[in-house]
Amino acid sequence: MGTAIRVHAHGGPEVLTVEDVPTPLPTAGEIRVRHTAIGVNFIDTYFRTGLYKPPALPFIPGNEGAGIVEALGEGVTGLRVGERVAYVGTLGSYGAERVLPAQSVVRIPDGIDDDTAAAMMLKGMTAQYLLRRTFAAKPGDTILFHAAAGGVGLILCQWAKHLGCTVIGTVGSQDKAELARENGCDHVILYREEDFAARVKEITGGAGCAVVYDGIGKATFPASLDCLRPFGTFVSFGNASGPVPPFDLALLSQKGSLFATRPTLFTHIAKREDLEAIASDLFEVVRSGVVRIPVHARAKLADAADVHRALEGRETTGATVLHP
Structure with a gap:
């Protein structure tokens, strides 16, 4: 038996309940992992609310x-x-232990x-x-990243700056603006106070961006399209x-x-060789110091509901890690 968070019905953070659950033995091709750190991601709230459908109810949330x-x-x-191993994959990480396919983990x-690894598998x-x-x-590319002070944003903006891009980020507060600047953003737009599409045109002298990476969804569409140069690319990867x-x-x-395009990580890592290549590239930029993984909050697994409230209230920056 081990402690886990289970969801019996879709709803708000209050549906995250702490329970003792049995941990099965691994069958052929599987391993059992004792968690030392559990990554928290906005996608966890999508499964909790039912925006993304789990295979069945009840379920244990968490993908990392x-x-x-x-x-x-x-x-x-x-x-x-x-x-020591880390993974991003099927639901079930909000627990002290779990069984999962050996092919889905990397050393x-x-x-x-461990905290850094747990915080960076999905986001990184x-x-x-x-x-x-x-x-x-x-x-030389100019890129726009929405929610630049979030978990994915802080990683991608550092990496993009290292690659020689001009990085524009949108954020919701002055504190987040400062954090974004410290992590690779050349220009920061306060989206609650400014028309971000107009500011992008101003920043780029009317030329627009090569790409917009948009994990916000409804609130930033279709204005994100107005930030692009001709033949530019709109990448929608989330629905915050x-x-x-x-x-x-x-x-x-x-x-x-x-x-x-509307890509997902899980398509990109469906083949083992792609998973290894993506993870290896990420580990290399982190080990070399090109990208720092900001773990800004740590909490007990039993406090997962409070963590979800903070996440949905836009109170978080960087990564949050749960400890069993």
Whole structure:
């Protein structure tokens, strides 16, 4: 038996209940991991509310964690009991222990602690696939990232600056503006006080951005399209304010023959070789100091409801990690 957070019915943070649940033995191809740190992500709130549908109710939320391999199922090779591993994958990380496919975990390299690993698998690999695979930003590109002081934003903006991009970020407060500047943003827009599309035009001298990375959704659409240069790319990767409403594809032609895409990390890491490549790229920029992973809050697993309230209230910056 081990402590876990379960959701029996969709709703607000109060539906996150603390329970003792049995931990099954790993079957063929699986491992059991004892968590040392659990990553918290905005996607966790989507599953809790029902915006994203879990396979069934009740369920244990959470897609990211780090810990120690405790047991190996039949046929598992390349891993040993006692090794440190991290993962992003199927639901079930909000617990002291879990069983998951061995193919979904990667070893944590020396020089990266467990809290950092747990905080960066989903957010860091999301930054990698957005910046290096979805729209491969290059020196001289001007990019716009919404919620630049959030978990993905702080990582991606540092990385983009290192690549030689001009980085514009939107934030909701002066404190977050300062944090964004410290983490790679050349220009910061306070979206509650300014028309961000007008400010982008001003900053770029009317040229627009090569790409907009938008995890906000409904509240920033279609204005995000007005921030793009002709043939620019709109990358919608989240729904923090609600999903982007259906729109006529003709809108993309009217605003400059734009490209639009809605990628997910899970498509990018579906193949083991891609998972390893993305994780390796991320680990390298973190170990080299190019990207710092800001863990700004730590909480007990039992306090997950309070953590969700803070997340949805836009009170958080960087990453939050839960400890069993």
